[in-house]
Amino acid sequence: MEDISFFRKGKTPRRPPPKKPPNNQRDPVGVYCRVRPLGVEDKECCIEVISSSTIQLHAPEGFKINRNGEYKETQYSFKKVFGVSISQIELFEHVAKPLVDDLIHGKNGLLFTYGVTGSGKTFTMTGSPGLGGLLPRSLDMIFNSIGPYQAKRYVFKTDDKNGMEVQSEVDALLERQRRENNPSVPKTTSSRQKIDPEIADMIKPEEACKADGVDEDSSYSIFISYIEIYNNYIYDLLEDNQEDAIKPKPPQSKILREDQNHNMYVAGCMEVEVKSAEEAFQVFWRGQKKRKVANTCLNRESSRSHSVLIIKLAQAPLDADGDNILQDKNQVAVSQLCLVDLAGSERTGRTGAEGTRIREAGNINQSLLNLRTCIEILRENQICGTNRMVPYRDSKVTHLFKNYFDGEGKVRMVVCVNPKADDYEETLLVMRFAEMTQEVEVARPVDRPICGFAPGRRHRNQAFQEELHLVHSLPPLPSCELTDPHDDVTLPRLIEALQNRHGIRQMMIDEYSKAADMMKSTLQELDSNFISKDNFIHEQNGQLEEKDKIIQSNKAEIERLEKRTKMQEHKIDILQKTTKIYEDDKRSLKQELETRGQRLQREVSDKKRMEQRMHGVVTDTQLKWEKECDRRVNAMQVEMQNKLWVKDEKLKQLKAIVTENKSHGRPDPPPRQTQQKQTSREERPAMKRSASPSPLPTSTPVRPLHRRSRSAGGEKWVDHKPSSSVDLGTVLQPVIPNAIQVSAPSERALSKCDRYVLTHQEVASDGEIKTKLIKGDVIKTRGGGQAVQFTDIETLKQEVTTVPSRKRKSSEGKPANGNQTDGSWTDVETRCSVAMEMRAGSNMGPGYEHHGITKRRKP
Known part of the structure; x- marks a missing residue:
């Protein structure tokens, strides 16, 4: 079930992450390569180890790489390459041992194996009897280092928010009794119980490792949790389910949460406190039996889920006596090491998967693809300087370990490859991803100092107890039982023993008296020193009294100067207020002056604008009246010319009629007024421009240019x-x-x-x-x-003109204004x-x- 609490409405916004000290030191992701030995049935090998850090891939026969159909040989470099002859102990010393050492010193670490199905990932992580892998060797090294300094069971107690609390020994004892007496509470595995024979001989005694620089003045405790990510759901492999034979209850999936330090953890996951490597590995093996595996065509026991073993180390300092742990939660340092065995990528065509197996393979490939996507975006952000969001939340694997890629610890990856020719294509993709992962840099984790007392208090306390035991120990009394009256050995031996005890007692009394005398002399010396110191103190007191008098006089002078200073400050305040008033008046007068100046300038500019406007109006009016006068004069001229022309035309017509009548003896026809009215428009401009009347044309003048027919209506x-x-x-x-x-x-x-x-x-x-x-x-x-x-x-x-008021004409018949040519x-x-x-x-x-x-x- 997904965690949907983040999408609730009205949820309090997430607090910003705490500011961490700037850390410019970065380390690349350590990528190692391990080559599995070639199987008996496999004949062709496609991987060759060239050096301790380089391998070369040969394309198998029939596999074409480029467009020309040629074979191609590719080389890949890693931090270190482990060939087929490498042992498990050598692999552990190069890969996991530095992470275990960091865990003991308060730093986090992440180690995961990656590769194709059947490439040896589970063997590298777990191993087999006599050939223990990275996981059992890490547990063995941890307990070899902190074994003598472990706290009692239940002194450290986990809470439900990925934190750690410290209980007193009494509370821890009550917790142990409650768990032993309560059958519903799951009991932890005791180191005295019989160990599974499958895990008894995982590590040889001569291969045991131990970390250096362990803090002897701290107490430690180890907690183990084991989960698997199956179909993008998280399941607790250590959870005790009440199995029902009739109706079995399916396991409940867990959700991821974020603690107050913004670290991701699995909520509700069971954390088991272990006190030995055998007990820890037995807890792991109990969860390993619940892990989902299946038989495929490529692997008889193929992992169908990603398994994650979380080793959490709690460390707290001792008190000043070196006996008990400090009951301060803030002093507890928690570090963890995650060992991840990723499921192998596979192709359903090769594995022959069907039904559920196809779904499992799809989820495995999708989670691995999302891991590649996150690595690619991290690499792009670091190389190109971009700030793209890394999709950690798209998969539970990346979401759980996003803190490690953000700088919470070192990250190591072991790439396991199978050299057989059938896996060449998948191996090529794995090599490309591993080569890209090496270019991602992770911030180096900052050391976490533990604020305790002075170092070495546990050793001093132990030495003091041994010395005290030696001082107060007396020789034991021999047997004083008398069975024979003629026994002459027992009583003399008893007398001798008593004399020896008396001598030792007398010697102890002498030593005590000497020590008392020495203590008395020391006290006398201290008294004498105290007396001398008293005299010295009296002298110093006298000098102090003199200094006090000087100080008192200085104080009086300081008080007088302070009063004077206050008086001067008061005068300064009055002067400042007066200055402020004057400045305000000056500012107001200046503003008023500026306002009046602006107003005056505005008035001057308005006056100039008005003068220009009036000048323009006068000029326009003058031009207007000049044009009006010219128009009236022209109108009168045209009118007079028209009158003269009309009269001339009438006279000409009359003359023509008279002449025609005289010549033909016909009566006079009426004047040709109709012809005058129908005079063409082309003749009118010429008539009006002529100064003297012209003879009336008898016919319509022909235009020299082309004319259209006017029969259509003019x-x-x-x-x-x-x-x-x-x-x-x-x-x-x-x-x-x-x-x-x-x-x-x-x-x-x-x-x-x-x-x-x-x-x-x-x-x-x-x-x-x-x-x-x-x-x-x-x-x-x-x-x-x-x-x-x-x-x-x-x-x-x-x-637009104003209509003048109509006035009565004078008796002489003239207008009232005396103008006879005003359009009447x-x-x-x-x-x-x-x-x-x-x-x-x-x-x-x-x-x-x-x-x-x-x-x-x-x-």
């Missing part, structure tokens, strides 16, 4: 109004009948029309919008397209003629129906 216009044009919202607007309105000119629109007008808007100097109507003729080019020839520009301007018509004839002219020009193009429009034509 001229067609292309009204080009851009989309950005602004609607002025005036009452009178240019109206173009029979026009095609477009926002952008196109060849199709131009081909249907013969006139073109563009509406252009711009802002005048007085802020009003000025509209220009740019007109032109649409002609056909020689290439078959259309071109526009601009002929005229009309300017439309909207003016004096008689009905003039008004009618002008209206007739404007009606006659209604078909001359856009802009003629808007009264009050200034009209400007350009050729």
Whole structure:
């Protein structure tokens, strides 16, 4: 079952890890290689040991490496390579002995075996009778080193949070009695019980090892726990389950937790206290029998789980007498050594696994793959300087040992390989992973000093007890039993013994008296020394009294100076407050001055801006009135010219009629006013520009350029109004009948029309919008397209003026303001003629129906 407590809502956030002292010293992961001897049925060998640190892999026959189909030989280097002739003791001395030595000195360690199924991992870790592996030799070395200094059973007691407590000897005795009398409590294995014959001869006596530098002034205790990781679940192999023959109860999986020092541990795992190497190995063997193994095509007893043996060493200093352990939990140092036997990676095609075995193999390969992934990310972070998160939590194996890779202890790995040709491909992958693992560096663990008393107190206490025993020991009395009245030996022997005892007693009395005299003389000397010291003390007291008087006078002077200092400080405070007030006033006046200066500058700038604006308004008004005067003058000139032209035309027509009547003798026809009204638009600009009247044309002038037929209903216009044009919202607007309105000119629109007008808007100097109507003729080019020839520009301007109040005209018929030319018509004839002219020009193009429009034509 997974630990889901971390995902609970409202959980208190995790405390930050304690700050550890910076440790820049790092050591690479120690990787060793051990080659298994070739089996009897195996003929081809693919591994060759070149040196003590290098091996070479030969591809077997029929196995192609590169694209060319050639064989390839690869060499791999390790910290040390152990060939087929290496012994178990040599392997232990190079690999596990340094870790055991660190364990005794308070440092953690991790050792695991890695390799393919059937490569000899379990033999390397456990061994066989007479050929003990790394595990039994480590236990033997530990107890050979701390055997004389072990505490009594149950003095050290484990808690449920990966910690260790210290009990008194009385509490430990009560705990032992309670466990012996309570049948429900599992009893620990005693060293006096019969040892299993399978583990009796694991280690030869001449191969025993012992650590140096063991602290003799501390007490030690060893605790063993043994677990397995099966299908990514953790099971306790030392847990005593009440087996039911009818309905057996399956074992319960354990969960991983983190203690207050942020170290991972298995919650609820049983920890057994052991007092000898044989007892410890017997506990291990009891759990080993529960480990899950299965028979496959590659291995008769293939491990289907990862096994982890945790050896925990508790160490605490003795008191000042060297008899009892300090009852201080903070003085207890706990170190542990983890020995891991990983399950071998395998391919289901080779093992012939089915059903449950396939699932087991998949979980084993997945956990090993996650171990490789963690190693790769650690290597990448250290080499490339990245900070990727290492996925320790993806597997129970990596999650349990993540503290070791973070710098909690040394890490060692023994890569076991089988040289047979069938395992070449898997061995190649194992070699690559081992080579990559060597590049990962782990922080070197910091020494953990134990704060005890002065060293050597246990030895001194023992020597004192031996000396005291020698001093107070008297020779024993001989047998004083008399069975024969003629016995002349027993009484003399007894008398002699009593005399000897009396002599020894007298000698002891003399020694005691001498010691008393010596002690008395020593005390007298001390008394004399005390007397001399008393005299010296009296002299020193006199000097001290004189010094006290000097000190008192100095104190009085200091008090006087302190009062004076306080008075000066008070004056300084008053001056500082006054200075602060003056500074505040100065600051406020300065701010007010700056504000007024800014206001004055703002007023000056506003005045200059107003002058510029008024100057611009005056200039615009002047230009406006100048233009208005010019427009009015031009209007009057045009009006007068039109009147003169009309009169001249009338006279010419009358003259022509009179002349024609005289020549033909016909009556006078009415004047040709209709022809005057239908005068073409092309003649009007020329008429208005001529200073003198011209004869009336008798026919419509022919345009030199191409003209389209007007039988469809008159001229067609292309009204080009851009989309950005602004609607002025005036009452009178240019109206173009029979026009095609477009926002952008196109060849199709131009081909249907013969006139073109563009509406252009711009802002005048007085802020009003000025509209220009740019007109032109649409002609056909020689290439078959259309071109526009601009002929005229009309300017439309909207003016907002105030309507003057209507005043009554004077009796003479003049306006009240005396202006006779202000756009008023004096008689009905003039008004009618002008209206007739404007009606006659209604078909001359856009802009003629808007009264009050200034009209400007350009050729």
